[in-house]
Every structure is written in C-alpha cells, then in structure tokens.
Amino acid sequence: MNMKKWYKAAEERCSIRKYSAPPTDYEITQLIMLAEQISGNGIRIEVMREEDVFSTGLIKQVITGTDCFAAIIEKNTAQPFMTGYIGEAFVLECTLLGLGTCWLGASYKRSAVLSKIDLSEDEKLRCIISIGRSGQEFSRRKRKNLRQLMKLDSEDFDREIAQMAPWQLAAIKCAQIAPTAINAQPFMLEVLENSVCVMNTGWNFGYGMVDCGIAMLHIEAGAAFDGVFGKWVMKDNVMRFESISED
Ligand SMILES: Cc1cc2nc3c(=O)[nH]c(=O)nc-3n(C[C@H](O)[C@H](O)[C@H](O)COP(=O)(O)O)c2cc1C
Structure with a gap:
C-alpha cells in the first residue's frame, strides 16, 4: 500500500x-x-x-x-x-x-x-x-539506542553501522521509533547481508509479539523509504526481512 x-x-x-x-x-x-x-x-x-x-x-x-x-x-x-x-x-x-x-x-x-x-x-x-x-503537543518518548537494540559492543556496532546498506539503517532507525507496550521495546535487531531480522526478547504483559509485529511494519517502511522492497521469512522465532528489489 x-x-x-x-x-x-x-x-x-x-x-x-x-x-x-x-x-x-x-x-x-x-x-x-x-x-x-x-x-x-x-x-x-x-x-x-x-x-x-x-x-x-x-x-x-x-x-x-x-x-x-x-x-x-x-x-x-x-x-x-x-x-x-x-x-x-x-x-x-x-x-x-x-x-x-x-x-x-x-x-x-x-x-x-x-x-x-x-x-x-x-x-x-x-x-x-x-x-x-x-489535543496535545507532539512529544517523542525516549527509546533504546540502536546499539542496545542490536545487543552489540561498541566496536562491533561501529563496524556494522559502517558496513550496512542505507536501506538497512533506515529500516532499523524506523524500528527504533516503533511504539511498544509500556515502551519496553522487547525485541532485538540484527542486520545481515540483504536482510534485517527481528527477534522477540520479552513477554511484555502478553504484548511482546504484537510489539514485534509493529517493529516489522516499521522495518518494511524504512526499507521502502530508501527504495527497497522485500519479503518476510520466518524461521525459529526469527522474523527476517529479505530485500528482493530496488525501485
Ligand atoms: C500493544 C500496545 C499496548 C499499549 N497499551 C497502552 C495502554 O494500555 N495505555 C497507554 O496509556 N498506552 C499504551 N500503549 C502506548 C505505549 O505506552 C506507547 O506506545 C509507548 O510508551 C511509546 O510512546 P509513543 O507511542 O508516544 O512513541 C500501548 C502500546 C502498544 C504498542
């Protein structure tokens, strides 16, 4: 859409x-x-x-x-x-x-x-x-930073950020601002060649997987913003967005 x-x-x-x-x-x-x-x-x-x-x-x-x-x-x-x-x-x-x-x-x-x-x-x-x-002002609630969401140490994080494609950075940044129940962000992000993965990391009062689904839509929106479209592949509780075309 x-x-x-x-x-x-x-x-x-x-x-x-x-x-x-x-x-x-x-x-x-x-x-x-x-x-x-x-x-x-x-x-x-x-x-x-x-x-x-x-x-x-x-x-x-x-x-x-x-x-x-x-x-x-x-x-x-x-x-x-x-x-x-x-x-x-x-x-x-x-x-x-x-x-x-x-x-x-x-x-x-x-x-x-x-x-x-x-x-x-x-x-x-x-x-x-x-x-x-x-009836209220826009206000952005604080989020975990990308390094926390990717669960990497500083050195690995710097290397991964330098290596990833612009669409992957847009995708994870968009996932970072996704709303989650009690702002818990119960997911981990991983960037691989031609894909971005989301893994659920917490039950979050029963909303953990709802939160992951919201993050998935944000990943796709971020990729699309940078001209990349793809498909979701699910395996062993990992939701992986694989790029298949660039416009
Ligand atoms: C599945 C889900 C359930 C939520 N339930 C409530 C709720 O019951 N009460 C509430 O005030 N906010 C609720 N929220 C809103 C979150 O608190 C909010 O999205 C989060 O704090 C991030 O803030 P933001 O949406 O302004 O970016 C919910 C959000 C999600 C995704």
Missing part, C-alpha cells in the same frame, strides 16, 4: 491520549473503509464510537476527548505478530489522515468494547486503538 508514506508518518506519530474532538462522521466513514482494506491475515479491525469505553470510573481516565476507537480482533489461527503488523498500518494511515491515535492494551473498558462487537468462536479481542483529533 503506502509503505513509503508510512515512513514519514512513523516519524510524525506519537501516542495521543488527550483529544480535542472525535473524528468527524466523514472521517469515520473513511476509517471504516480503511479498516476493511487493511484487515486480513486473521486480523479484523472494526471502527466505532462508544462513550463508555474510555470512562474508567474512580480510576483516573487515561484517554479523554474522544469516544472513537478501532477494535483489533484476532483469529486463533493468526500468526502472533500479525496484530501489530496490521494494526500499525492502520495507525500510520490515521496519522496520514491527520488523526491522533494510541494503542491500548489496558487503559480501556474491555466489557464496553465486547458489548459492541460480535466475536465468532475462533476470535478474540486483542487490543484497541483510540482515534481522534489531537
């Missing part, structure tokens, strides 16, 4: 928790169409509005100013990273539409979402994404 545009969107996105308004009816129609287009590989995205979803009773409400969200629904047979991969494509498309978003695994009322959606027996609600017009 919009891989190249997603790189720019990835740089401009941060989690928005304070909104000035929900999306307009026209935008919601656009979002519903977008969700239909992006859904696939065992992941279904449903966009809707429900006031009760963000009201958390006595506990301080995390999301304010919108009642719009996308429910990310996963089939039991879906590959574990697919929720992150598909969901982040939706997030970055929202960014391109000028809308703010926040992935939410915990800060919402699950029962209120479940009362609005029909789940078949082989499906589960994995998480939701709040959507609306941003």
